[in-house]
Amino acid sequence: MSRGNRSRPAHERTAQERENDRSERERHRAEREGLETPVQPEPVSEPIDPVQADPPHAPEVVSEPPQTEPVHGADVPEPAAAPVDPEPVAAPEHNEPEPVQAQPEPDIDDRGFEDDLDDDEPEGERDDLEPPPEERPPWEVGGEPDPAPALPAAPPPANLVVGQRMRAPGGRLAGAGSGGRGPRGRGGRSQPGKGHGGRRLTRARGAALLALAAAIVLMWFLVSLFQPFAGSGSGRVIVSIPKGSSSSKIGSILAHDGVVSSGFFFDVRALLVGKRSSLHSGRFQLKRDMSYSAAIDALSKPPPRVIAVKVVIPEGYTRRQIADLVDEDALTGSYLAATKRSRVLDPAHYGAPASTHDLEGFLFPATYDLSAGAPVKRLVDEQLTAFHQRFSAADRRRARALGVTPYQLLTVASMIEREAQTDHDRPLIAAVIYNRLREGIPLGIDATTYYAVELQKGIATYTGELTESQLKIDSPYNTRTHKGLPPTPISNPGEASINAAAHPAHVHYLYYVAGADGCGEQAFSDTYAQFQKNVAAYQAAVKKNGGHPPKCKKK
Numbered sequence: 001m002s003r004g005n006r007s008r009p010a011h012e013r014t015a016q017e018r019e020n021d022r023s024e025r026e027r028h029r030a031e032r033e034g035l036e037t038p039v040q041p042e043p044v045s046e047p048i049d050p051v052q053a054d055p056p057h058a059p060e061v062v063s064e065p066p067q068t069e070p071v072h073g074a075d076v077p078e079p080a081a082a083p084v085d086p087e088p089v090a091a092p093e094h095n096e097p098e099p100v101q102a103q104p105e106p107d108i109d110d111r112g113f114e115d116d117l118d119d120d121e122p123e124g125e126r127d128d129l130e131p132p133p134e135e136r137p138p139w140e141v142g143g144e145p146d147p148a149p150a151l152p153a154a155p156p157p158a159n160l161v162v163g164q165r166m167r168a169p170g171g172r173l174a175g176a177g178s179g180g181r182g183p184r185g186r187g188g189r190s191q192p193g194k195g196h197g198g199r200r201l202t203r204a205r206g207a208a209l210l211a212l213a214a215a216i217v218l219m220w221f222l223v224s225l226f227q228p229f230a231g232s233g234s235g236r237v238i239v240s241i242p243k244g245s246s247s248s249k250i251g252s253i254l255a256h257d258g259v260v261s262s263g264f265f266f267d268v269r270a271l272l273v274g275k276r277s278s279l280h281s282g283r284f285q286l287k288r289d290m291s292y293s294a295a296i297d298a299l300s301k302p303p304p305r306v307i308a309v310k311v312v313i314p315e316g317y318t319r320r321q322i323a324d325l326v327d328e329d330a331l332t333g334s335y336l337a338a339t340k341r342s343r344v345l346d347p348a349h350y351g352a353p354a355s356t357h358d359l360e361g362f363l364f365p366a367t368y369d370l371s372a373g374a375p376v377k378r379l380v381d382e383q384l385t386a387f388h389q390r391f392s393a394a395d396r397r398r399a400r401a402l403g404v405t406p407y408q409l410l411t412v413a414s415m416i417e418r419e420a421q422t423d424h425d426r427p428l429i430a431a432v433i434y435n436r437l438r439e440g441i442p443l444g445i446d447a448t449t450y451y452a453v454e455l456q457k458g459i460a461t462y463t464g465e466l467t468e469s470q471l472k473i474d475s476p477y478n479t480r481t482h483k484g485l486p487p488t489p490i491s492n493p494g495e496a497s498i499n500a501a502a503h504p505a506h507v508h509y510l511y512y513v514a515g516a517d518g519c520g521e522q523a524f525s526d527t528y529a530q531f532q533k534n535v536a537a538y539q540a541a542v543k544k545n546g547g548h549p550p551k552c553k554k555k
Contacts (some may be wrong), residue, residue: 059188067401072513122241150514198429198533225265225292231261232294233287236374238307238330240283241299247276250299258288259295273548277298283307283330283372289439307372311379313365315494316417318451320460322363323491326376333376345384349407350396361410361489362387398502402434405487414489418447421520426500431507441510443479516541 120141177324239257241250247270270276279296282303286295309329313322319456324334339359347356359380364387368379391406399409411534412433420426436443452475453462472478477486493501511531512522516538523534539551 025167030388057083086539093249103462138529140371143165171463224262225268227291227293230291231289235288237286237288238283238309240330241279241303243281244278245280247271247279250279254295255284257286258291259286260292260293261289269293270296270350282527287311297554309323309372310356310372311368311370313363313368313383313492316491316499317365318454318456318460318491319360319363324460327378329370330372331370331376331379332372335376335380336381338376342380342384344381345388349409350391350410351407356488359384360490361407361414361492363492364390365492365494395498395502402502402504408485408502410493410498411489412484413493413497414491415443415445415447415486416500417491417493417497418450419445420497420522423496425512425522426497427503427505428507428511429502429522430500432509432512432524434504435508435510437484439510440483442481442483443485445479448477448479449473451486483506514538514549516550517552517554519552 011016018129018267020143024448037338055318076170123485187361208494217450237257239253239259241253245253246264249265251260251270253263254260254266255263267276270279273293273296275296277515279299280302283326284303285307288299291299311325311329311331313325317325319336319339330516340357342359345359345362347359347362348354363380363383363412366383366386370379391410399406402409404412412430415433416429420429431446433443450462453466453470454460456473456475471480476482477490479486484546507524508526509524510526511528512524513533513534514529515521515523516534525531525534538550542548545551
């Protein structure tokens with residue numbers, strides 16, 4: 001327990017007793033330091049006159065103490081008043097200190113603690129509490145000390161609480177070290193009103209921007225959902241809806257086939273109109289880019305029992321290109337697999353090599369009436385039947401007259417179909433091919449190189465310009481590097497190209513290039529020099545048109 005917190009003993013010691021204890025401690029200290037023992041002041045039992053000296057210590061109190069002369073040059077302390085019982089005093093106003101009563105005061109050391117040590121404590125333990133020599137009373141430093149009268153201890157300040165800090169008048173702890181800063185920074189004051197106004201303005205702008213963004217999103221959502229500018233669609237799409245499909249699944253199928261723009265909004269519209277459970281499964285003939293309401297109305301009715309479709313196959317299409325058309329017409333099965341072999345037609349009967357691996361060239365292009373969902377094998381059988389009817393026995397005889405097999409004549413017809421853009425040029429191109437074959441000149445037809453690139457890439461159509469490396473591609477279909485005809489037809493020719501291959505023009509042309517007028521006709525020549533002039537004219541027309549093929553100006 002610290003000194004400032006010890007409880008006061010029940011018996012209060014008088015001032016004389018405390019003074020005797022202090023004198024006894026001073027005497028012990030002087031003995032330890034080698035000083036002369038100070039004279040002990042006599043105990044005073046009664047008030048002492050200020051001009052009288054302390055009486056000698058005696059067991060009895062002298063009724064008339066001897067008179068002594070006052071010490072000159074020093075202030076004579078006031079005599080200690082005899083202890084009397086304090087009388088009740090009214091509380092002072094304005095926190096003025098109370099008058100000192102003639103009663104023993106607690107001995108307060110220089111640290112503000114009451115010196116209430118018991119007399120029986122060892123003196124060695126009190127040495128560290130004594131003041132240093134420079135702070136001792138004048139009579140304790142050097143020489144023989146003068147007897148000093150007992151002085152009454154000064155009363156503590158009125159607002160002093162032992163063991164606690166003194167509080168400043170404002171209620172804050174004196175010397176708290178806060179630096180005058182409050183919870184808001186320097187000086188404990190907030191920023192001026194300008195900062196608050198700026199924050200309020202920023203919040204208002206942010207709220208306005210959020211409201212505007214929400215309004216834009218809501219408007220976009222409503223326009224996308226109700227499609228005020230959408231029409232009934234165009235074109236034709238055959239869509240198959242599996243049995244038991246949910247509304248969201250149906251929306252995904254329609255969006256994949258291009259019928260509607262979003263499967264999500266289709267599902268939402270079906271929910272709003274209450275027809276999510278009323279949509280039918282089956283095969284429907286719809287249009288592209290339909291509105292959600294139009295598609296929902298079409299699917300809310302049972303599908304037709306039969307949907308008639310017209311499969312239109314253009315001249316010069318390859319097997320891969322026809323396969324993509326069949327997928328759009330909702331035929332079932334794989335067209336590429338169905339065109340490998342067929343019982344309707346055997347290529348060997350037309351002189352095709354035994355290594356021929358597909359029916360390319362025999363798939364006659366025309367328009368075929370089928371029903372949606374029909375197997376692709378039915379389409380292939382109809383194509384082969386149509387070819388057999390168009391490629392007559394007379395065409396086979398013409399092939400032998402030209403020195404080629406019917407299969408090779410069909411291959412010439414496939415190249416004519418890919419090269420010619422007008423009917424006028426078909427027999428002329430056929431003549432160039434046969435003339436170069438007879439003279440052993442490589443054909444150099446770019447259409448065969450395009451076919452080689454498509455086979456290499458595994459795509460249906462390649463429309464880019466041929467690069468130098470592609471012009472040198474290592475393929476039997478590259479007629480720039482390989483003499484003779486390609487191993488198979490490169491397309492499925494129509495009747496006009498087959499007739500041109502069977503009846504070529506009687507000319508000596510060996511070269512041709514696209515005409516400089518851009519109208520589709522070729523510029524033919526029988527010498528290489530003329531061919532170079534035709535090439536230069538075409539390149540000049542392309543340069544004049546900004547690097548694009550020239551446009552035809554004929555009406």
